[in-house]
Amino acid sequence: AQSVSQHNHHVILSEAASLELGCNYSYGGTVNLFWYVQYPGQHLQLLLKYFSGDPLVKGIKGFEAEFIKSKFSFNLRKPSVQWSDTAEYFCAVTGGGSQGNLIFGKGTKLSVKP
Amino acid sequence: EPEVTQTPSHQVTQMGQEVILRCVPISNHLYFYWYRQILGQKVEFLVSFYNNEISEKSEIFDDQFSVERPDGSNFTLKIRSTKLEDSAMYFCASKVSNEQFFGPGTRLTVL
Numbered sequence: 692a693q694s695v696s697q698h699n700h701h702v703i704l705s706e707a708a709s710l711e712l713g714c715n716y717s718y719g720g721t722v723n724l725f726w727y728v729q730y731p732g733q734h735l736q737l738l739l740k741y742f743s744g745d746p747l748v749k750g751i752k753g754f755e756a757e758f759i760k761s762k763f764s765f766n767l768r769k770p771s772v773q774w775s776d777t778a779e780y781f782c783a784v785t786g787g788g789s790q791g792n793l794i795f796g797k798g799t800k801l802s803v804k805p
Numbered sequence: 806e807p808e809v810t811q812t813p814s815h816q817v818t819q820m821g822q823e824v825i826l827r828c829v830p831i832s833n834h835l836y837f838y839w840y841r842q843i844l845g846q847k848v849e850f851l852v853s854f855y856n857n858e859i860s861e862k863s864e865i866f867d868d869q870f871s872v873e874r875p876d877g878s879n880f881t882l883k884i885r886s887t888k889l890e891d892s893a894m895y896f897c898a899s900k901v902s903n904e905q906f907f908g909p910g911t912r913l914t915v916l
Binding site for chain 2: 792795
């Protein structure tokens with residue numbers, strides 16, 4: 692069965708610090724990869740996605756992620772975080788299911804100190 | 806910008822009662838989903854729906870659960886006899902191509 696692992700449960704950073712959140716998935720076939728963000732009190736929003744092509748994908752709000760097939764990884768990065776990036780971040784994958792059902796990681800809570 | 810909406814935002818019910826959670830997907834979307842997130846745990850897939858029938862369901866989606874698209878706009882999740890462990894946030898999502906758009910969720914509390 693497919694699974695997604697997010698290495699960090701809670702990350703605390705100061706503003707302007709660089710961010711990298713780890714995500715690994717287990718599925719040998721073709722996958723689509725996603726990062727979703729959930730700001731406090733709000734619904735899940737798509738940050739970025741990877742389907743094919745350039746393994747370095749850029750998303751909204753200065754986020755980017757790199758797909759490394761050999762490592763089954765899709766880590767999320769941002770060079771300089773802001774207080775407004777405080778949220779929970781979810782890595783997700785689709786693959787195998789005929790309708791693209793998302794398999795989520797447990798999420799990483801990011802707290803940015805002003 | 807079109808968005809997925811869900812009602813109610815919070816539902817409190819007694820164990821054994823039936824609940825219906827409602828979703829209005831984005832109007833031109835063709836695929837519909839329900840997910841749930843138990844407090845402190847990951848978001849879990851429940852069921853997908855396409856062309857007026859269930860296309861895939863998880864182990865969680867047992868006989869107590871059902872989904873329906875009663876008209877051209879609503880997509881509902883029914884839990885026939887709620888259990889304490891059904892307490893969770895339930896998210897509806899819809900898509901037309903590769904990106905799923907999520908609603909704000911319904912927090913279900915079973916007492």
